[in-house]
Structures are given as structure tokens and as C-alpha cells.
Amino acid sequence: MFTILLTGCDSANIKRQLQENHDKLNPNGDRGICLYLGDLKNYPYTTKYMEKNEYNERMFYGNDRFKKRLAGFSEIGMFTREKVAEEYGEDIYRYDLTDLGTKYLKSNNFCFGRVTVTGVNKLDVVTDSIGRTTKMVRFQFEIENVPVWVTTNLPIIAQLYGEGVQRILTKNEGSSLMRFIKVESGWSMQEGVIIQYGYY
Known part of the structure; x- marks a missing residue:
């Protein structure tokens, strides 16, 4: 260089x-x-419970970061958010794009x-x-x-x-x-x- x-x-x-x-x-x-936002390009999307172990650490943190971004952008108004289940004490949510989210989502x-x-x-x-x-x-x-x-x-x-x-x-x-x-x-x-x- x-x-x-x-x-x-x-x-x-x-x-x-x-x-x-x-x-x-x-x-x-x-x-x-x-x-x-994350690798997902199609909505609606339902979050997934994932337990961390020594073999999936990278996937676990990626999944956790994606869920936090979905939750944050739902507060902003880009997604609707509906609780649909609970797994091992964790709430499972279904997210779908709002009109505002659809307008600004590119890939x-x-x-x-x-x-x-x-x-x-x-x-x-x-x-x-x-x-x-x-x-x-x-x-x-x-x-x-x-x-x-x-x-x-x-x-x-x-x-x-x-x-x-x-x-x-x-x-x-x-x-x-x-x-x-x-x-x-x-x-x-x-x-x-x-x-x-x-x-x-």
C-alpha cells in the first residue's frame, strides 16, 4: 500500500x-x-428462538442483532409487531412492513x-x-x-x-x-x- x-x-x-x-x-x-437491517428480504417474518452454544455463537449474535433491529424499527413505524407465541420464556413476534417501511426498504x-x-x-x-x-x-x-x-x-x-x-x-x-x-x-x-x- x-x-x-x-x-x-x-x-x-x-x-x-x-x-x-x-x-x-x-x-x-x-x-x-x-x-x-439483515439478510432477510421477504416479509412478514416471525422471529426464532435460538439457544447459544459453542457451535453457533456467530449465528446466535446475528439472530439477536436482527431481532433488536426489527423491534427498534417497529418502534419507528417501519414494521407492525404482533406477539404470536412464547418459547422457553422468550416472546416470539411476527413482523410485517408498514407503508412507511415498504417505501424506504431497498433490498x-x-x-x-x-x-x-x-x-x-x-x-x-x-x-x-x-x-x-x-x-x-x-x-x-x-x-x-x-x-x-x-x-x-x-x-x-x-x-x-x-x-x-x-x-x-x-x-x-x-x-x-x-x-x-x-x-x-x-x-x-x-x-x-x-x-x-x-x-x-
């Missing part, structure tokens, strides 16, 4: 490229920021807004394990079109994704790391800003 010192011209070119790629991936301005994320790139800090060029040249760009951004369900439920979102995410959404600005992979036609940006576990 090596770090490239950015001149004003370099920074402006990368900033322009980042913005063009963000807008290409998000032409309607409604999926600049995505809060990762397995709740997405919103448009990212506006405001600056570029750092550019690292690396070669990955299969020989691809990759640019890692650290940049600042602002968020436009943040919906009311986000701004009025920041404490719940912070519980689910961390206080760092809350600070970003409170100020409507933050920084992120973007990966570009070298392809025949140029550089391909891999994804927008997706929040999984609150790490930025």
Missing part, C-alpha cells in the same frame, strides 16, 4: 468522480445512506437521502489478494433529504447502530471510506454509504 499526497487538482478530480458515482448509484436521491436496508461530497482527505492505492489495484479514498460528505422518521428517532437508531451514526445523522455530515476497483473502462466504485454496525 502507498499513500498519494493530493494536490488541489487531484482532490477536485476525485471529489467530482465520487459525486458522479454516488449520483449514478442513487439517481433518485433516496438511497445515499442505508441502514443495514435489505432502510435507505434515504443523497450524499454530497464536500472534501477528500486521503487516497491509498493497494493491490488486493487476487491482484486487483484498488483505490481507498477517505472523504467528507453532507446528507440531503433526511426524512422525518430518521430525525425524530435518532436515539433508537443510535441504540441499533452506535452513537457515531447518531452524530452523523444529527449534523447531516460525516466521513467515510470508499473503495474503487480498477476495471477495463476505468475505476468502479463499489457501493454507497451503508451502515452495518455503526463503523465508519
